[in-house]
Amino acid sequence: MALVIAMLTALAACNYAEEPVNNSKAEEKIIYTDYHMHIQSKPMADVLIAITGSDTFSGNQLEEFSAETIIALLDEAGLDRAFILSEAYILGNDLIAGPDEYNDVKKENNYLAIQCARYPERLIGFFGVNPLKEYAIEEVDRCYDELKLPGFKLHFANSNVDLNNPEHLAKIQELFAHCAEKGIPVLLHFRNDNPEFGKKDAEILINEVIAKTPGLKLQIVHLGGPGGFDNATEEVISTFIEGYEKNKSLDKSNIVSDISGVVVTENEKIEGILDSTTEEQHKRIADYIRAWGIENTVFGSDWPYSTPASYINNIKRLLPLNEDEIEKILSNDTSIRLFGSSEIRHPDLEELLETLKEGIDYNAPFSVKLDE
């Protein structure tokens, strides 16, 4: 189950930032964004509880994370808005996918759309799909065209995607080309569970996917790793730094990396899965961020790994970056780069309720197989 647990990040004990980000300081409006927060319906929380065998994670309750949960966390941290990520791809994981798999996936993405529609100025929704499923493109189109969700989140570990497998590579090339054509930014948890994962995978992603997909907009999560800072994370981020330096035809304005989940304290570590990061690693993380480019780096808390307030506090305290660099990361606005406009599409609540079939019960359990 490691692959599912790796996806389900630790819930940090509350460790709130003493100084929230100050929005009013600057004359012109600076927008502070958390670029990586998970949202989940009650039945989705129940799936995660069943998988982990516990209704708490790091001492915190696993429960519905609605728009209100997210908004309260943003307010606490002094942030304006967030990229909120559907976990619907988990429902397409072969270990648990049920007889009504595609309906389960749709329902969780619908839930995301409804939550976003209630706070259109603050919640930017990324739908989730297992990219290897035959319904992947159909669901991307439904979420983008009908639900009006602006972005696509995928998770190579949870969906068992390995770019060394030619069939997987072909599917990802097709899907990403489709997203690039439609202007859908892709938020990618790149690290899979293959122990060999590293430099070679990053080279395939750069040379066989990104270089061959002009216009593709990408956010690579956790600096290319799984969360924490292991050797493979360093191989991926350094391969990206070198790859973009060498190949000037690659457009660096089309790619950003988020630093969610990278810094791990005693609060977030998971025994045997995720170690806390060391002072030496914090120095290397800061060096990689500078080499990759502060303008190509965005903040993310990976809630429920950490609250945004707590993670802001941790990166300010632990990463040897100066105040100015931290401020740039926290205030980096990638709207125009990722969406082509500062006006980001969002679902309209009335339209949405018309589009979606009436009578969907968002509290009914999914058809997943969890007995074992």
Ligand SMILES: [Zn+2]
């Ligand atoms: Zn995440």
